[in-house]
Amino acid sequence: xxxxxxxxxxxxxxxxxxxxxxxxxxxxxxxxxxxxxxxxxxxxxxxxxxxxxxxxxxxxxxxxxxxxxxxxxxxxxxxxxxxxxxxxxxxxxxxxxxxxxxxxxxxxxxxxxxxxxxxxxxxxxxxxxxxxxxxxxxxxxxxxxxxxxxxxxxxxxxxxxxxxxxxxxxxxxxxxxxxxxxxxxxxxxxxxxxxxxxxxxxxxxxxxxxxxxxxxxxxxxxxxxxxxxxxxxxxxxxxxxxxxxxxxxxxxxxxxxxxxxxxxxxxxxxxxxxxxxxxxxxxxxxxxxxxxxxxxxxxxxxxxxxxxxxxxxxxxxxxxxxxxxxxxxxxxxxxxxxxxxxxxxxxxxxxxxxxxxxxxxxxxxxxxxxxxxx
Numbered sequence: 114x115x116x117x118x119x120x121x122x123x124x125x126x127x128x129x130x131x132x133x134x135x136x137x138x139x140x141x142x143x144x145x146x147x148x149x150x151x152x153x154x155x156x157x158x159x160x161x162x163x164x165x166x167x168x169x170x171x172x173x174x175x176x177x178x179x180x181x182x183x184x185x186x187x188x189x190x191x192x193x194x195x196x197x198x199x200x201x202x203x204x205x206x207x208x209x210x211x212x213x214x215x216x217x218x219x220x221x222x223x224x225x226x227x228x229x230x231x232x233x234x235x236x237x238x239x240x241x242x243x244x245x246x247x248x249x250x251x252x253x254x255x256x257x258x259x260x261x262x263x264x265x266x267x268x269x270x271x272x273x274x275x276x277x278x279x280x281x282x283x284x285x286x287x288x289x290x291x292x293x294x295x296x297x298x299x300x301x302x303x304x305x306x307x308x309x310x311x312x313x314x315x316x317x318x319x320x321x322x323x324x325x326x327x328x329x330x331x332x333x334x335x336x337x338x339x340x341x342x343x344x345x346x347x348x349x350x351x352x353x354x355x356x357x358x359x360x361x362x363x364x365x366x367x368x369x370x371x372x373x374x375x376x377x378x379x380x381x382x383x384x385x386x387x388x389x390x391x392x393x394x395x396x397x398x399x400x401x402x403x404x405x406x407x408x409x410x411x412x413x414x415x416x417x418x419x420x421x422x423x424x425x426x427x428x429x430x431x432x433x434x435x436x437x438x439x440x441x442x443x444x445x446x447x448x449x450x451x452x453x454x455x456x457x458x459x460x461x462x463x464x465x466x467x468x469x470x471x472x473x474x475x476x477x478x479x480x481x482x483x484x485x486x487x
Contacts, residue, residue: 118150121141122140122141147177151177178201181207183247207244208241209251210238210258212229236266237268252280255269256309263306281318286323293380298310312331315328330369331344343365344364345437349437359435363432388425399433407484420479454479455482456475
């Protein structure tokens with residue numbers, strides 16, 4: 114299949130192999146073929162306007178080598194030429210960073226016309242060509258790669274940073290669609306050092322277009338992001354084992370970002386918008402735990418969904434624990450909740466409680482357990 118054409122693994126698979134990372138998925142570039150030939154070979158085209166195809170057995174992406182010419186705004190504002198005359202080097206030249214612009218030929222030899230291997234060794238995230246400025250998504254991708262490869266010491270090259278500043282000054286961040294922002298942001302949150310995503314965007318000025326409250330907080334530290342409470346809270350969430358959802362909630366709660374602004378600009382899904390609303394509503398009362406009596410604590414647990422079968426309460430607790438000024442009595446709140454959960458509904462049923470009366474008796478017993486333990 115496709116033996117008459119040049120087929121090369123390209124991009125992330127080559128980069129990750131050089132870093133000694135497991136190659137989870139492999140993208141391929143096909144040189145010298147046409148969409149018609151790909152379809153005849155059994156490949157399925159994912160987008161009729163874009164020359165990317167799925168392998169009929171493995172599902173891996175095979176893209177025709179292509180050139181791209183900027184003709185309009187946004188990341189869709191390109192004319193794509195995927196003719197059989199496009200060379201592998203031309204295809205690599207359109208990519209964002211040198212570390213993503215490498216391939217291997219059929220014999221396994223590295224094809225690296227832009228010095229990606231050297232940049233990996235030097236710890237640099239460097240643009241391939243001046244055409245980098247044509248695609249605003251690259252602002253997010255550089256920030257995401259900075260977060261992903263921070264453990265390897267990769268940092269944004271000075272020239273690339275200057276390009277990013279120019280792109281922000283020209284308003285390219287505002288061309289990004291919320292759905293695309295969410296894709297890059299959510300991936301970045303899953304990495305070992307997700308704060309690097311926000312630090313890189315803050316450094317080039319792009320964070321103000323995404324999260325203005327966080328950008329202001331980080332600027333107030335005069336460039337010292339360690340002084341930004343939201344960044345410190347994000348680091349605490351990582352240490353505490355928070356997943357991507359919780360890390361974002363922690364960050365937005367500390368930054369004071371409006372849930373509506375975050376949802377509209379970031380493309381944040383409804384489930385997280387609701388959780389952020391809940392966290393903002395309960396946080397002031399949680400901060401006053403020291404002065405609450407047992408009955409008020411029982412009310413708070415009721416409202417926080419402490420008895421629900423889902424993870425609503427546990428998520429809120431982990432988000433609050435990551436805050437820089439987390440109340441000492443948060444652990445007590447968890448403890449009295451566990452005490453209340455030991456109340457056995459079956460014992461109440463044995464005593465003759467059924468239906469609505471059983472629910473009322475269970476609520477009373479839990480409240481008594483909370484007041485006693487608090």
